[in-house]
Amino acid sequence: MGFMDKLKKKFIQNNQEEVTTKYKEGMEKTRKSFSGRINDLIARYRKIDEDFFEELEEVLISADVGVMTVMDLIDELKMEVKRQNIKDTKEVKDVISEKLVEIYYGEDDEEIEEINIKENELTVILVVGVNGVGKTTSIGKLAHQLKNDGKKVVLAAGDTFRAGAIDQLEIWGERAGVDVIKQHEGSDPAAVIFDGIKAAKSREADVLICDTAGRLQNKVNLMNELAKVKRVIEREIPGAPHEVLLVLDSTTGQNALNQAKTFSEATDVTGIVLTKLDGTAKGGIVLAIRHELNIPVKLVGLGEQMEDLQQFDANAFVYGLFADMLEEEEA
Numbered sequence: 474m475g476f477m478d479k480l481k482k483k484f485i486q487n488n489q490e491e492v493t494t495k496y497k498e499g500m501e502k503t504r505k506s507f508s509g510r511i512n513d514l515i516a517r518y519r520k521i522d523e524d525f526f527e528e529l530e531e532v533l534i535s536a537d538v539g540v541m542t543v544m545d546l547i548d549e550l551k552m553e554v555k556r557q558n559i560k561d562t563k564e565v566k567d568v569i570s571e572k573l574v575e576i577y578y579g580e581d582d583e584e585i586e587e588i589n590i591k592e593n594e595l596t597v598i599l600v601v602g603v604n605g606v607g608k609t610t611s612i613g614k615l616a617h618q619l620k621n622d623g624k625k626v627v628l629a630a631g632d633t634f635r636a637g638a639i640d641q642l643e644i645w646g647e648r649a650g651v652d653v654i655k656q657h658e659g660s661d662p663a664a665v666i667f668d669g670i671k672a673a674k675s676r677e678a679d680v681l682i683c684d685t686a687g688r689l690q691n692k693v694n695l696m697n698e699l700a701k702v703k704r705v706i707e708r709e710i711p712g713a714p715h716e717v718l719l720v721l722d723s724t725t726g727q728n729a730l731n732q733a734k735t736f737s738e739a740t741d742v743t744g745i746v747l748t749k750l751d752g753t754a755k756g757g758i759v760l761a762i763r764h765e766l767n768i769p770v771k772l773v774g775l776g777e778q779m780e781d782l783q784q785f786d787a788n789a790f791v792y793g794l795f796a797d798m799l800e801e802e803e804a
């Protein structure tokens with residue numbers, strides 16, 4: 474049984490078909506482009522040779538997989554093709570799917586990296602990222618999901634810089650049915666977050682999600698602002714923040730990678746929220762982020778609905794990428 478068949482079986486056994494459907498739908502653009510180009514390659518090359526690998530390399534790079542990641546992946550593929558003595562290009566697609574999962578998880582045990590939510594104590598999540606990437610939307614969706622899981626959630630409107638950011642967060646708070654702590658535009662973000670902590674404590678909340686402004690023009694300012702916010706949080710709650718989530722827009726490709734570099738230099742980013750994966754044909758960015766920056770992707774945006782923010786699962790991701798392979802077989 475091939476890797477993709479095994480994946481399918483595993484998802485069915487675990488009653489996770491809903492997850493695979495979300496990924497399949499959300500990754501349609503990437504699948505059509507990426508998998509389509511690989512199909513085209515396979516049709517043109519009967520035998521696996523150097524030229525085949527060279528073209529495959531181009532396909533992977535143009536899907537934003539990242540040059541370093543692609544090099545490693547191609548090396549792995551070459552070894553595996555030799556080891557299994559694969560001659561037929563048709564079989565190679567299954568090997569690619571397997572290696573993509575392996576390259577994502579790297580040396581780690583294959584394990585989904587969940588958001589770190591503490592039991593019986595207040596969890597503080599700091600959310601950073603530049604404007605327009607889907608930060609507010611993602612905070613709203615996360616709040617909604619945590620609330621559905623039975624958690625009491627409070628939001629702190631720490632983006633006091635962008636006009637309208639506070640109102641927007643309030644709208645999401647209303648939608649999700651959670652409290653939003655705010656001050657006026659232009660006030661000190663650290664002060665808002667301080668208020669948020671006080672409120673979360675007195676209301677016995679389980680999770681406090683803090684929005685922040687993401688001004689990138691000046692790295693020193695960004696660093697200072699984030700450091701100040703973190704100091705306030707650490708002082709009030711030892712061991713917090715429990716997560717620093719960086720929101721990136723997957724449609725921005727290399728820019729997203731550059732933002733990740735800048736933010737991880739400014740603060741300890743513990744996880745990535747990758748939005749708008751449904752809006753790009755270059756979903757390979759997930760692999761580049763993980764492999765080249767070594768920061769786990771914890772959540773992905775697969776659409777505009779509340780439930781479309783999904784925990785990242787590399788197996789489901791690869792399943793979404795190559796789902797047409799299984800349908801071909803079934804047909």
Ligand SMILES: Nc1nc2c(ncn2[C@@H]2O[C@H](COP(=O)(O)OP(=O)(O)OP(=O)(O)O)[C@@H](O)[C@H]2O)c(=O)[nH]1
Pocket residue numbers: 602603604605606607608609610611632635638687747748749750751752773774775776777781
């Ligand atoms: N299709 C799709 N759209 C998304 C996703 N996440 C966010 N969006 C959309 O992206 C747009 C920008 O999102 P916002 O949350 O308003 O952007 P922003 O991050 O608030 O800006 P800041 O709060 O200033 O950082 C909105 O129209 C969202 O609906 C996603 O995963 N898929």
